[in-house]
Amino acid sequence: NNNQKSSAGIIEAASAVVGSLKSKLSMTQKELEAIQSLLEKEREEHEKTKQELEKLKKIQNQ
Structure with a gap:
């Protein structure tokens, strides 16, 4: 009986740990997911900036 109580306590503690994890x-x-979303936005902005810079370089070189 004491062994069953001990086992039940261990199972309860393990369940709490699993729940926490x-x-x-x-x-x-x-x-x-939030970081990936921000990274994707940054990549898009970087690409836009890069394209704008290329346009300005072409205009300057004409």
């Missing part, structure tokens, strides 16, 4: 993983995934 799942929560942290979920938050980390959301953060990663």
Whole structure:
């Protein structure tokens, strides 16, 4: 009987750890998605800036 209580306590503690890890993983995934979105926007802006610079260089060289 004591052994069952001990096992139940271990299982309960393990469940709490798993729940905590799942929560942290979920938050980390959301953060990663936000960072990926920002990176994509930065890439697009960089590409626009690069194209504008090329246009200005062509105008200057004429």
